[in-house]
Amino acid sequence: MVAALELYLDVDATRRVRTLWRALEDEGIPTLASLLQEKHRPHVSLAAARTLSPSAVAEALEGLPVGRGLTLDLDFVGQFVGRVLWLGVTPTLALLDHHREVHERLAAAGVEVWDLYQPGRWVPHCTVSMRVPNPQMGHAILRCLEMLPLRATVTAAAITDHANGINEPLTA
Template sequence: MALAICLLFDPPSDRVVRDLWSRLETAGVHTMATHTHGHHHPHLSYAVLRSWDLSRVQATLAGLSDAGPFTMSFHGTLAFPRGRAALAPAISADLARRQQQVVSAVVETGADLHRNYRPGGWVPHVSVATSAPGARLATVATAIADILPLTLNVDRAALVDSSTGETWPLAHIP
């Protein structure tokens, strides 16, 4: 069980990622569309917490300034262990600063931050495939390459319980 602080996309951007998931599922590649509880949203996680106090995390994030909506550019594919693959975004100094601010704030609540989200170790990504080993990885890379370059619009943020899909929208985008 984990709690993620997620950036979410506007409806047209969300649709682009869901269409990619659908094309890959049709090709026999498991994606976030069918992973675990099946309620996943296309997203980019600022942080993933392994333990937390929900009300403290919510209050802390509510106290951060609103950094507003923004666009993200994607230019490649990331391949992770165990057949996981993702869209690779260009990382602006602003995005890195936002992520560091969120991480610092939630760690101060006593939350246990997953090691992959520590500043300097964070690999920003939008998850696509959850199981694409070997030859299937070529299918994923081709499907992603077919839609690149890609610009997605971040228009909101939320806390998401990864085990259930339960979502708590944030009032603004930190």
């Protein structure tokens, strides 16, 4: 199971990522569109853990407009071990400072997150697929590159655990 603090993209950026997902799905490449009964939406995760308490996270981040107004430039494609394909977000000072502030507040409240999401280790990204078949990885990367660059504005944030039906929006 994975719980995450997700940042959601503006309508145009969301539409473009969903279009990419559909194109890949039509070519037999599974994406987040079909994972967990289509519960995912295009996002960038600021934090992730096996579980996150929505109330504890909301309390820790109270008064902070999480991600709202940040501009994200998705300029490259990346791959994590295990066939995970993603669109890379250029790590601007504003994004990294916001990420650090979120994690300082979570840590102060005793909310534990995975090390890979900690400041200094986090790779900001928008996941395209968790399981690209190896023979199709090259084609999937080319398809992603065709839609870049993509500039997005963060419009909302939520604590999610899609496997357990959790989607709790955060309000500032």
